[in-house]
Amino acid sequence: MPMTVRNSRLVKVTIAAALLVAMAQPGSAEGLKYKPIVVKTPDGLTISAQEWGNPAGAEILFIHGFSQSHLSWMRQVGSDLAREFRIITYDLRGHGNSDKPLDAARYRDSKAWGDEVQAVIDAAGLKRPVVVGWSYAGRVISDYLATHGAGQLAGINFVDAPIKADPALIGDNLKNLPLMASEDLLTNIAATRTFLHGCFSRQPSADDYETMLAFNMMVLPKVRAGLSGRPLDASEIMSKLKLPVLVTHGAEDRNARLGAGQYTASVIPGAKLSVYEGIGHSPFYEDAPRFNTELAAFVRAAAKTN
Structure with a gap:
């Protein structure tokens, strides 16, 4: 029997409502409200940044990892954290919607990375943020501290983010990195898929994995090659920190072993x-x-300390 116009419209409305509900579920950044922030770095790049949450709350700056994007934090910006805190996310150079220069030198300059973080802080008008850095962001935070110091920060949360490149503490999942820089698309995709699965012990949902794979593939092979191989030993700088620090680490991390967090x-x-x-x-x-519970407690305590 043919569907009536009225029934057809009802079905369309029902489907639209269902989609809106699905987009608002935890774990998805789709449908969440944010304010875009355009950032210009001293070396001329445009960085895509986003403001979420309570504009009057204590400040959190999230920095994602290698080949990821600001959408990595979908379970933070869509959580109760956003009701209490002012949250800033952004796409690192070469990632997401930020500029992607192909010259490897644009990814090897420690000062440029540090200046990029400061440019985000300035553009967002942050006063005393807690910086949360995941994975490769350990390098970025180290660059920032070496370039600008810790005077403007309320605290740091290192999330599976090493401060020293120690071969003994590198996990087996990083063997995928050279293939992720391949110009052969099938090789690149296969390595990226394997690497992404290796970033989790508890695997993401199918929908979230597809989203993650999509933003991982936005990072070009030449960018990935430029990111790789940078030396890292920020031990001396870190040993002099005088601000609250939380080190969060998964015991089954296959990128940076637990010993990296312990160090x-x-x-x-x-x-x-x-x-x-x-x-x-x-x-x-x-x-x-x-x-989210531990981070909220850490940010509250850091805000009282400063």
């Missing part, structure tokens, strides 16, 4: 180590309720 906590005076048993490289996704 960070041992070097930084007063740092607290929070180990997530049964969790891989992405505790903020794999156990978002615990991560």
